[in-house]
């Protein structure tokens with residue numbers, strides 16, 4: 001398959017004082033060149049851990065297994081240094097919270113010039129760094145160009161500002177500009193609008209869509225908002241408690257949601273015309289003692305005996321539209 005990024009059977013456990021937390025339970029997903037793929041699911045279901053695994057920024061207490069490959073290069077089997085260089089130079093990242101993602105003691109310019117100069121490099125020699133500090137003309141031009149691309153007025157002015165002098169929406173635009181440094185081909189956006197005011201969320205989603213199309217990027221867009229997922233992406237993966245429970249083309253998945261969890265998520269969206277939407281009762285299971293079979297079974301309105309004991313296999317129900325649920329039997 002011609003995937004750009006491929007995650008196969010990814011398991012991530014955490015050592016905790018209460019035992020081993022088995023968070024990611026065999027996650028597999030792929031993203032083709034120029035494809036925008038959304039990963040949706042409620043808070044705590046493992047979306048950011050999936051992103052952190054790909055970006056190689058998991059905490060020390062984690063144990064990871066499986067395969068993550070970018071253009072067939074298996075990340076987990078190469079050395080840490082080569083891996084980090086590859087990731088930093090190829091994958092752009094837009095974080096969830098622009099308010100905490102920029103160091104308050106540096107101006108936007110200082111951070112930006114450093115990122116441009118040392119993009120993709122693992123170690124910065126201090127002497128070269130001090131010498132370079134005096135010659136930043138080229139970096140300044142690149143930064144201004146990128147800030148213009150994210151429609152920030154007076155980019156020269158923005159470069160001299162400290163993060164606290166900018167609004168949340170402006171900071172997120174700066175971070176989007178920073179994620180575009182170098183020749184990135186892949187972008188991970190982890191709930192990039194969640195921390196922003198509702199009024200500016202739409203502008204940021206529009207901006208990401210525009211940039212992705214302009215730069216022909218492939219994207220993993222993480223969100224808990226199915227509406228945004230539908231608007232942005234070609235395909236959607238639905239995650240529950242560390243398992244991908246359903247995935248497929250956005251149109252097929254939203255027209256014909258198969259997994260009771262996906263159906264519950266869709267029913268939880270408040271509708272202006274229809275009153276009486278229902279949420280999904282219950283909450284995520286403990287990752288230290290997760291259910292043995294389907295992790296959704298304790299909350300599932302259609303749960304059967306088998307669901308408690310056996311993890312369901314993947315079944316392709318429509319073309320490219322897969323579900324992991326005993327209601328749909330097994331693929332032969």
Ligand SMILES: Nc1ncnc2c1ncn2[C@@H]1O[C@H](COP(=O)(O)OP(=O)(O)O)[C@@H](O)[C@H]1O
Pocket residue numbers: 014015016021023041042043044045046047048049050059061287
């Ligand atoms: N450092 C950690 N140690 C133990 N458990 C963790 C750690 N980080 C995350 N988790 C567990 O992983 C779960 C999934 O986290 P996360 O991927 O951040 O969820 P989300 O889908 O909201 O992004 C959390 O609910 C938490 O239980």
Ligand SMILES: [Mg+2]
Pocket residue numbers: 047048049190191
């Ligand atoms: Mg998260």
